[in-house]
Amino acid sequence: MKEIIWFFIGVVLLGVISGILKPKKRRSARKQASKVKTKRKESSARASHRASKTCRPDEVLLTKPLNDLNGVEFERLLALYFRDQGYVVHEVGIGGNDGGVDLVIVDKRGERTAVQAKCYADHNMVPVQTVRELVAAKRNHNCMLTLLVTTSDLTGPAKKEAEQFRVEYWHGGLVGRKLESWNKWRPTKKRKLV
Incomplete structure (x- = not known):
């Protein structure tokens, strides 16, 4: 009991x-x-x-100056450019949820490059944090190289960090020249090069 x-x-x-x-x-x-x-x-x-998460058709993007593109469209324009240059392009970070990498481009030798695209107005500079995020995120995509492409420029500390970690970067003027020499990008109004 x-x-x-x-x-x-x-x-x-x-x-x-x-x-x-x-x-x-x-x-x-x-x-x-x-x-x-x-x-x-x-x-x-x-x-x-961001101005918009939508992306106009490729034909339209090829006729717009850089300052008329939003972030998603700038990423898409870069994807078109790199494909035309012979790269295999993986669009991994469409619309801002990228974790530091927007595109992964692979050259003919199989070398992978993590690309971060920043579509900023001329007066907005890319901060050092963006460079750090790209350097850290490249490992997540099995990339050996890094490229930061911006329509503006990098801040002084960001440039220093990019040089220290061997991050190649294209500023607005260089991006404009590369796209103009591509011959597929024909903006209806010319953008002033930095």
Whole structure:
């Protein structure tokens, strides 16, 4: 008889303990869900700083000056350019959720280059953080080389960091000259080269 009583006491105690612990787990799950929602809101707020996440057709992009393109369109224009130069192009970071790499280009020898594209107004400079993100992210895509392409330029510290970590970078003027010599990009209005 004592064994049955102890058995019931044990079952009741286990029920009480699990009842005490279970709400904490639920609260924890709610907190985690809340954190995920907050992170989503923050990332969508960051992404909404772009003019648009849509991309006009390739034929249209080839007729627009750089300052008329949004970030997604600039990435697409670069993809078209690199394909025409003989690279295999993987568009990995379309629309801003790129983790530091927008394109991975592979040359004829199989050498992989991580490319980060920044379509900024002339007065906005690429910060050092962008260079650091690209250097760190290239490993995630099995790339040996890195290239940062911007319609503006890099800040002084970003240039120094790029040189230190051997990140090749193309500033606005160089990008303009490369695209003009491509002969497929024919903007209707000429953009002033930096």
